[in-house]
Amino acid sequence: xxxxxxxxxxxxxxxxxxxxxxxxxxxxxxxxxxxxxxxxxxxxxxxxxxxxxxxxxxxxxxxxxxxxxxxxxxxxxxxxxxxxxxxxxxxxxxxxxxxxxxxxxxxxxxxxxxxxxxxxxxxxxxxxxxxxxxxxxxxxxxxx
Numbered sequence: 749x750x751x752x753x754x755x756x757x758x759x760x761x762x763x764x765x766x767x768x769x770x771x772x773x774x775x776x777x778x779x780x781x782x783x784x785x786x787x788x789x790x791x792x793x794x795x796x797x798x799x800x801x802x803x804x805x806x807x808x809x810x811x812x813x814x815x816x817x818x819x820x821x822x823x824x825x826x827x828x829x830x831x832x833x834x835x836x837x838x839x840x841x842x843x844x845x846x847x848x849x850x851x852x853x854x855x856x857x858x859x860x861x862x863x864x865x866x867x868x869x870x871x872x873x874x875x876x877x878x879x880x881x882x883x884x885x886x887x888x889x890x891x892x
Contacts, residue, residue, distance in 0.1 A: 770804025
């Protein structure tokens, strides 16, 4: 594997070094959009009756891991909302956020500027005893 021709900025290094306080599980559409450089919006969070798409204990501006629908981490970044607020607006449209929370906040859960993509072999983080799924040998070989 050849090294990247684009250097990693100091901000991206800083983001990768922050302790992860939570985990957000995204649907397939949001995963593809975020991987292509878009911000993360509330509508892209998977909905679950147990709130499992939003895990951990985090506050606004804490670092969280982003995982796909299968649980594989692919990015990390700073969130614009606390865990409680994120859970309330998960799966909702940006236009509904002010009505749900009672205040005007950012349209996005995580800005593209406050995010970095994880290494090909995703870091394993443990948030509340839950770990993202490991890649199978076939998936790992395909990623190379």
